[in-house]
Amino acid sequence: MMQQHFKAWMSWLFPTFLGIFVFILIWSGVSTATEGKIPTPFVTWDAAVNLFSDPFYDNGPNDMGIGWNIMYSLGRVALGFSLAALVGIPLGFWIGRSLFASRSFNPIISLLRPVSPLAWLPLGLLIFNSTHLAAIWVIFISSIWPMIINTAVGVSRVPQDYMNVAKVLRLNEWQILTKIMLPAVLPYLLTGVRLAIGVAWLVIVAAEMLTGGIGIGFWVWDEWNNLNVPHILVAIIVIGLIGLMLEAGLVWLAQRFSYGE
Amino acid sequence: MNLDKFVSLENVDKTFHTKSGDFTALKDVNISIKQGEFVSIIGHSGCGKSTVLNIIAGLYGPSEGVALCADKEIAGPGPERAVVFQNHSLLPWLTVYENVMLAVNSVFANSKSKAEKDEWVKHNLKLVHMDHAMHKRPNEISGGMKQRVGIARALSMQPKVLLMDEPFGALDALTRAHLQDELMKICAAINTTVVMVTHDVDEAVLLSDKIVMMTNGPAATVGEVLSVNLDRPRNRLALANDAEYLRCRQAVLTFLYDKHRKEH
Numbered sequence: 001m002m003q004q005h006f007k008a009w010m011s012w013l014f015p016t017f018l019g020i021f022v023f024i025l026i027w028s029g030v031s032t033a034t035e036g037k038i039p040t041p042f043v044t045w046d047a048a049v050n051l052f053s054d055p056f057y058d059n060g061p062n063d064m065g066i067g068w069n070i071m072y073s074l075g076r077v078a079l080g081f082s083l084a085a086l087v088g089i090p091l092g093f094w095i096g097r098s099l100f101a102s103r104s105f106n107p108i109i110s111l112l113r114p115v116s117p118l119a120w121l122p123l124g125l126l127i128f129n130s131t132h133l134a135a136i137w138v139i140f141i142s143s144i145w146p147m148i149i150n151t152a153v154g155v156s157r158v159p160q161d162y163m164n165v166a167k168v169l170r171l172n173e174w175q176i177l178t179k180i181m182l183p184a185v186l187p188y189l190l191t192g193v194r195l196a197i198g199v200a201w202l203v204i205v206a207a208e209m210l211t212g213g214i215g216i217g218f219w220v221w222d223e224w225n226n227l228n229v230p231h232i233l234v235a236i237i238v239i240g241l242i243g244l245m246l247e248a249g250l251v252w253l254a255q256r257f258s259y260g261e
Numbered sequence: 262m263n264l265d266k267f268v269s270l271e272n273v274d275k276t277f278h279t280k281s282g283d284f285t286a287l288k289d290v291n292i293s294i295k296q297g298e299f300v301s302i303i304g305h306s307g308c309g310k311s312t313v314l315n316i317i318a319g320l321y322g323p324s325e326g327v328a329l330c331a332d333k334e335i336a337g338p339g340p341e342r343a344v345v346f347q348n349h350s351l352l353p354w355l356t357v358y359e360n361v362m363l364a365v366n367s368v369f370a371n372s373k374s375k376a377e378k379d380e381w382v383k384h385n386l387k388l389v390h391m392d393h394a395m396h397k398r399p400n401e402i403s404g405g406m407k408q409r410v411g412i413a414r415a416l417s418m419q420p421k422v423l424l425m426d427e428p429f430g431a432l433d434a435l436t437r438a439h440l441q442d443e444l445m446k447i448c449a450a451i452n453t454t455v456v457m458v459t460h461d462v463d464e465a466v467l468l469s470d471k472i473v474m475m476t477n478g479p480a481a482t483v484g485e486v487l488s489v490n491l492d493r494p495r496n497r498l499a500l501a502n503d504a505e506y507l508r509c510r511q512a513v514l515t516f517l518y519d520k521h522r523k524e525h
Contacts, residue, residue, distance in 0.1 A: 161350040164320055167338040169367045169418075179363060183354040259353045259398065 039230045047230035048237075061214065066235075069219040070242065073208060076132070076215065077200045080139025084196065087140075088147030089189060093181070095148065096155025109148060117142035117203040121210060131211035138207045143196035150195070154188025155181060183259070190254035197250060201243045263332060267296040267454055268317060268422055273326035275312055286312045288480035290326070292473055294422075299448060299455045301465040303513060304475030305523040310458045311347075311426055313475075317456060318344050318424050331421055340368045343420035347427045349407040351399040351414075358395040361385060361414045368418045385417040386410070388447060405436035409443075416447070425457040429464065437461075438497065441468060449493060462517070466509045467497060474516045477523055484521060487512050 024041050031040040039047075055067030094101045120141045124134030158181060166176050208217025216239060223231040275287040286309040294300050302310045315321045316328050319338040328335040330342060338344075343364075351360045361382045369378060386392040389409040399407055408428055415423055428444075429437040441464060448455060459465050465472050469489050476484040489509050491500065500506040 159350075161346055161348060162352060164338070164344070164346065165350050165352070167320065168318065168340060168342075168344050169364055170339055171367055175367070180352065183352070259400070 037229070039233060044230045044233045044237075048234045051231065051234055064214055066216075066219065066238070069214055069216045070238065072213075073204050073215040073217065074242070076135050076208075077139055077197075077204050080136040081143050081197060081200050083136070084140045084144040084147055084200075085193065088144040088192075088196075089151050092148045092151025092189075092192070093155055093177075093185070096152035096185075097181075102152070105148075109145065113145045113149075117199070118206055118210065121207060125211075131213055135204065135207045135211050135213075135215070138203055139200045142203045143200040146195035146199065147189075147192040150188050150192025151185060154185035154192075157188070158184045187254065187258050190250065190257060194247065194250040194254065197246050198243065201239075201246055205239055264296045266293045266329070267298075267331060268292075268294040268456065269329045270313070270316065270323070271327050271329070273313075273316060273323040273328060275309070275316065275321065276324045285480045286478055287316075287323075288482050290482050292483060292486075294454060294456060294471075296454055297452050298470045299468055300457070300471045300473060301469040302456065302458045302473045302475060303460060303462070303465045303517070304481065305477055305517065305521070306460065308475045308478050309481040310460075310475055314344075314424055314426050314456060314458045317422070318342055320344075340364070340418035341421045343415035343418040343423055345408070345411045345415045345423070345425040345428045347430060349399070349404075349411040351407055351410055353399050356396050356398055357386065357391060357402070357410050358382060360399070360410060361417050364414045365417050381417060385413040388416065388450075389413045389443070403436075405432050405440060408432065408440065412444070412447075416451070416453075420453065422454045422456060425455065427458050427460065430460070437464070442497070444468065445493070445495060462510060462513045465513060466506060467495060467500065472509070472513060474513060474521075476521050485512075485516055 027038075027041050031038045051066050055065045055070075057065040058068065091105070095105050096102070117138050120138050121134055124137035125131065128134055128137060162180050162184060163176075166180050171179065204215070205217035205220065208215035209221045212218050212221075216235060220232055220235045223229075223235065270290050270292045273287060273290040274285065275290075277284045277286060290313060292300075292302075292313070302313055304310045312321065316323055317330070317335065319328075319335045319342060335342070351357075352363070355363065362378065365373070365378050365382050369381070373381060383392060383395070386395060389412050391406060391409045391413060394402055394406060399410070402410075408431075412425075412428070415425075429440055432440065445468060457465075457468065466489055472487040472489060473483055474485045474487065475481050487509060489505070491503070491505055491509075
């Protein structure tokens, strides 16, 4: 029993560590080949330890710790993302429930959805006159599509049987929404939210490079201007880890709310 | 009130408008059901027997003709014509108790107190012997148990007519027989009117007072109506050699496999 447990564990652990090991090996190889232009894993590790020994220092708006930069970025994502949920989810319900709404919105959604998120940035700058709000606007517009579409698909896939139950019981619209639609759509909705948070976190880094200010995206750009490559590598790994955590958190949430058929 | 025509369909046609053109499912269907009667509708698959049930349920309106229940035209679905759905249709996010409570809450919103509702839900779950699994979710119980809960939910609405759409079709033979026996006991106890759609000849003869046999679609209609003159309570073992049981069984089989054989 113990042995089997150990075996199962090893069969997971071994390939994982092998993967990481080979990755670091290739990284070192690249570092040697570029004569240290790309810093070695050890140099990067030192830089990371140094950065995270004091992540929340504050020497004025142009020189703040990496922790602050991450917090600002997460704050923008949270705001843009929440606004997108607030607009996108009810809109998705409406589109899923009404053929009329679906016919009027679908062409516009199909047209606007493939647009690169950053293409919306100039409009945001123009309308809001603020780089901070413009970045939030870009998050909003890029994360709203998966939420609308997945919610609408979920609503249109609520089994007819459940709606027949609602009809036989003569449930009113509010009861249909809360007792049947919302629970039935929740797994779809959470898929939309998960896709959206992925997109939002991708986009914020790029948007902040353009807008400047405090944020992990601009921090990367700033370190490029300082030619501090180890910091850029640290940032890449940190951005990846945070994206992973956001995703994992929502997967966990989705599992809590999913029900067996 | 006309008790001989408690539920009736008069010259009912049903045409579905599909993308590939109009499809006439039912043509000139006439059925009348007495109060307290157990009626089965039997026919090959695709003969529109479920459509008949859905018209009585009010989920579909007839294209022509009229559907009546207790002297009133059936204008839409409602709890006085409760449906036991083929695939149980329990809401997977609610427990067994909550599924039945949803029905009780909407039917007896103002006429029962909270304690009375709770009592009534439990009473109906006891009736189908599911009170022990009250707090389980549908995915934690077997297919037969789900169907029991579906029946409890329908009964909890105190319907004038209980409509069942192949309620035991998806169950194994032993579970099916068991539930048929229990359904007979329940029907005897509460003396309700039942309309059941089935494709199982033995099930139809065992349970019914009257069997409505439908011709093959499209434009299906009532082919023959057979009265089953067997005393209740009925015992499936004793009936196996009963002359009336065998006569009825033979009549339905002849209708289905001789007169209206389905060509594939």
